[in-house]
Amino acid sequence: MSLTLKGHAVAPGIAIGRVHLAERNELDIGEYRIGQDDVESEIQRYRNAVDAARDQLLELAERIDPEVAVPAVEIIQSHVLMLGDSKIRKSTEEHIQQELCNAEWALQSQLEKVLIEFRSMDDEYIRTRGEDVTQVVRLIQSKLSDEAASKPFDNIPDRLADTLVIAMELTPGELAILHERGVAGIVTEHGGPHSHTAILASSLGIPAVLGVHGARSLLKEDHTLVLDGGLGIIFADPDSATLEHYQDVQREAEHFRQSLESMRGRPATSRDGESVSLQANAELSRELQQAIDYDAKGIGLYRTEFLYLRGAPPDEEAQLAEYRSAIEMLNGIPLTIRTLDLGADKSSDALDFSQLRRSANPALGLRAIRLCLRDTDLFKTQLRAILRASAEGPVRCLIPMITNVQEIQRVHELLAEAKKELNERNQHYDHDLQLGGMIEVPAAALAIDQLGRYLDFISVGTNDLLQYALAADRGEELLADLYDLQHPGVVFLLKHILKQADKLGIPVAVCGEAAGDPRYTRLLLALGLREFSMHPARLLEVKQIVRNTHLAEARKAIREWLNDPVLQAETSLLQLLDQAQSSH
Amino acid sequence: MISSNVKIINKLGLHARAATRLVNCASEYVSEIIVKKGARSVNGKSIMGVLTLAAATGTELTIEANGADEKRALQAVIALIMNRFGEDE
Numbered sequence: 001m002s003l004t005l006k007g008h009a010v011a012p013g014i015a016i017g018r019v020h021l022a023e024r025n026e027l028d029i030g031e032y033r034i035g036q037d038d039v040e041s042e043i044q045r046y047r048n049a050v051d052a053a054r055d056q057l058l059e060l061a062e063r064i065d066p067e068v069a070v071p072a073v074e075i076i077q078s079h080v081l082m083l084g085d086s087k088i089r090k091s092t093e094e095h096i097q098q099e100l101c102n103a104e105w106a107l108q109s110q111l112e113k114v115l116i117e118f119r120s121m122d123d124e125y126i127r128t129r130g131e132d133v134t135q136v137v138r139l140i141q142s143k144l145s146d147e148a149a150s151k152p153f154d155n156i157p158d159r160l161a162d163t164l165v166i167a168m169e170l171t172p173g174e175l176a177i178l179h180e181r182g183v184a185g186i187v188t189e190h191g192g193p194h195s196h197t198a199i200l201a202s203s204l205g206i207p208a209v210l211g212v213h214g215a216r217s218l219l220k221e222d223h224t225l226v227l228d229g230g231l232g233i234i235f236a237d238p239d240s241a242t243l244e245h246y247q248d249v250q251r252e253a254e255h256f257r258q259s260l261e262s263m264r265g266r267p268a269t270s271r272d273g274e275s276v277s278l279q280a281n282a283e284l285s286r287e288l289q290q291a292i293d294y295d296a297k298g299i300g301l302y303r304t305e306f307l308y309l310r311g312a313p314p315d316e317e318a319q320l321a322e323y324r325s326a327i328e329m330l331n332g333i334p335l336t337i338r339t340l341d342l343g344a345d346k347s348s349d350a351l352d353f354s355q356l357r358r359s360a361n362p363a364l365g366l367r368a369i370r371l372c373l374r375d376t377d378l379f380k381t382q383l384r385a386i387l388r389a390s391a392e393g394p395v396r397c398l399i400p401m402i403t404n405v406q407e408i409q410r411v412h413e414l415l416a417e418a419k420k421e422l423n424e425r426n427q428h429y430d431h432d433l434q435l436g437g438m439i440e441v442p443a444a445a446l447a448i449d450q451l452g453r454y455l456d457f458i459s460v461g462t463n464d465l466l467q468y469a470l471a472a473d474r475g476e477e478l479l480a481d482l483y484d485l486q487h488p489g490v491v492f493l494l495k496h497i498l499k500q501a502d503k504l505g506i507p508v509a510v511c512g513e514a515a516g517d518p519r520y521t522r523l524l525l526a527l528g529l530r531e532f533s534m535h536p537a538r539l540l541e542v543k544q545i546v547r548n549t550h551l552a553e554a555r556k557a558i559r560e561w562l563n564d565p566v567l568q569a570e571t572s573l574l575q576l577l578d579q580a581q582s583s584h
Numbered sequence: 585m586i587s588s589n590v591k592i593i594n595k596l597g598l599h600a601r602a603a604t605r606l607v608n609c610a611s612e613y614v615s616e617i618i619v620k621k622g623a624r625s626v627n628g629k630s631i632m633g634v635l636t637l638a639a640a641t642g643t644e645l646t647i648e649a650n651g652a653d654e655k656r657a658l659q660a661v662i663a664l665i666m667n668r669f670g671e672d673e
Binding site: 071074075077078081082085086087088114117118121122123125126129132133196305306308309312342 | 599600601603604605607608609627630631632633635636638640656660663664667670
């Protein structure tokens with residue numbers, strides 16, 4: 001008999017398969033007294049359990065493929081921090097000592113105290129973090145109890161293709177294991193939209209419905225199950241109409257995935273034969289690898305902030321080592337290194353935080369090249385590292401947030417000083433290192449015919465350019481309709497940059513989110529853009545659109561639109577461009 | 585002891601990932617790090633402490649650092665917060 005159950009829709013996608021009920025041995029936490037003489041050994045037993053729990057979490061974090069599961073790794077890191085948190089660790093040890101009770105019980109008492117604090121929070125997301133603390137404590141308790149429940153997944157098969165796992169709840173680690181084994185979908189009785197299970201399932205792309213009360217008693221092993229993660233509904237033993245409908249949806253999704261996969265290795269050439277360079281924004285090795293796998297013709301934006309957010313600012317050698325490892329991985333694919341794009345300085349003693357704090361709008365404040373030109377030691381260290389990297393492979397240097405010519409001239413001066421310093425040390429670099437500017441400031445975009453004379457290439461940061469041009473914060477959801485690339489003012493701005501740069505003979509790339517958004521690919525192509533730099537995951541989808549676009553038609557359509565204010569007001573440019581394609 | 589005010593500007597506020605980065609950053613220094621929101625103050629090296637501040641975006645915090653490397657520690661924590669914990673937004 002068919003049965004429909006509803007829960008929280010947390011991770012979209014369709015899963016069809018057989019039910020598998022995950023069993024978990026519930027821990028039985030008992031209290032017993034220990035003697036004064038046993039306190040030390042009991043604390044040691046507790047510490048060993050914490051260490052074993054940490055080892056298990058770290059081992060798990062190592063095993064998770066970071067390409068698909070950065071959030072999983074980060075959630076596990078937060079659990080590792082909880083293990084060592086004084087609110088658990090120190091207070092449990094004190095409890096053992098003062099109350100002369102066993103470690104399991106001391107830990108349980110501390111958990112309850114901490115949970116009272118979490119449950120009293122107004123913020124639902126923070127309240128939900130109490131679940132994470134509980135999971136961490138359960139892990140330590142399972143280590144204390146040696147074997148029982150320390151391997152809760154014994155009854156889970158190694159391969160879970162076409163299987164939906166039904167559980168009371170799942171820890172991030174368990175979810176990662178299920179993902180590795182190819183689980184089709186998950187259903188849990190506990191957990192809401194803010195749970196880490198939800199966040200993780202969504203980031204891993206596992207269709208999931210959480211908070212289905214009674215799922216484990218209502219569903220039977222080997223039931224056929226259809227799960228609609230987008231609606232938060234599961235159908236057990238569905239009728240044939242439901243099953244066929246979802247099979248169709250699934251086939252279409254699979255078809256789309258395959259059509260993207262078939263783009264690999266094909267040239268990014270339009271229907272009328274113009275070639276486009278599709279590049280990637282990447283810095284971590286997994287992103288670089290993905291860029292290579294998806295045929296990126298270059299790394300159009302290699303951000304360097306991560307080097308500075310790990311602690312003390314990196315010295316020249318440490319930076320060079322990072323750049324060198326990227327160059328080696330890329331094996332000849334050009335790398336465009338963007339200099340530091342930070343809004344606060346960590347190294348300069350001259351910089352006063354009270355001054356930064358007063359800046360009411362950090363987006364318009366002292367950041368990026370503005371900051372670097374005030375801390376020339378920090379900046380020149382980076383320039384020297386980039387120069388030295390340029391001796392080892394194709395490297396370009398990109399300066400963020402250029403506003404005027406004086407800034408570019410100052411960068412040229414500092415670059416010359418850095419080269420001189422390297423000459424004195426007899427160190428090699430590319431004497432023709434190309435210097436590019438990121439155009440994010442609208443006034444700089446309008447003055448591009450002047451700025452462009454001092455630059456070898458241009459990269460347009462559409463995220464900031466749009467927010468500055470439209471005076472709309474891109475993080476403000478209520479203004480999402482204003483933040484629109486199709487605004488005629490923005491289109492004119494982009495057209496102006498591309499046209500003037502073309503006159504000067506310097507290449508232009510777009511490296512903002514618009515470059516990787518398939519909705520805007522045709523618009524940017526029509527405006528004359530031939531270099532796109534985007535998140536590597538978007539490369540194939542954008543390539544597919546390039547290959548399905550007749551460029552001459554797109555150009556014709558946009559020319560009409562640019563010259564006709566009525567058309568601009570009354571039609572959607574994106575639709576117009578799509579229609580121009582289909583009429584061809 | 586030195587201190588500085590800073591506003592949380594990343595979209596999600598001090599959620600688990602941001603709190604993890606803050607605690608990892610603070611723990612690199614020997615100085616004691618205190619994070620204050622209004623009258624509440626917590627240990628900047630305790631993930632549970634930092635989480636229970638429930639500092640949403642827009643919240644004004646005071647960071648205090650006390651110890652041998654207090655200046656570098658304070659600068660590192662402030663820079664992390666001002667740069668949205670390295671999140672792409």
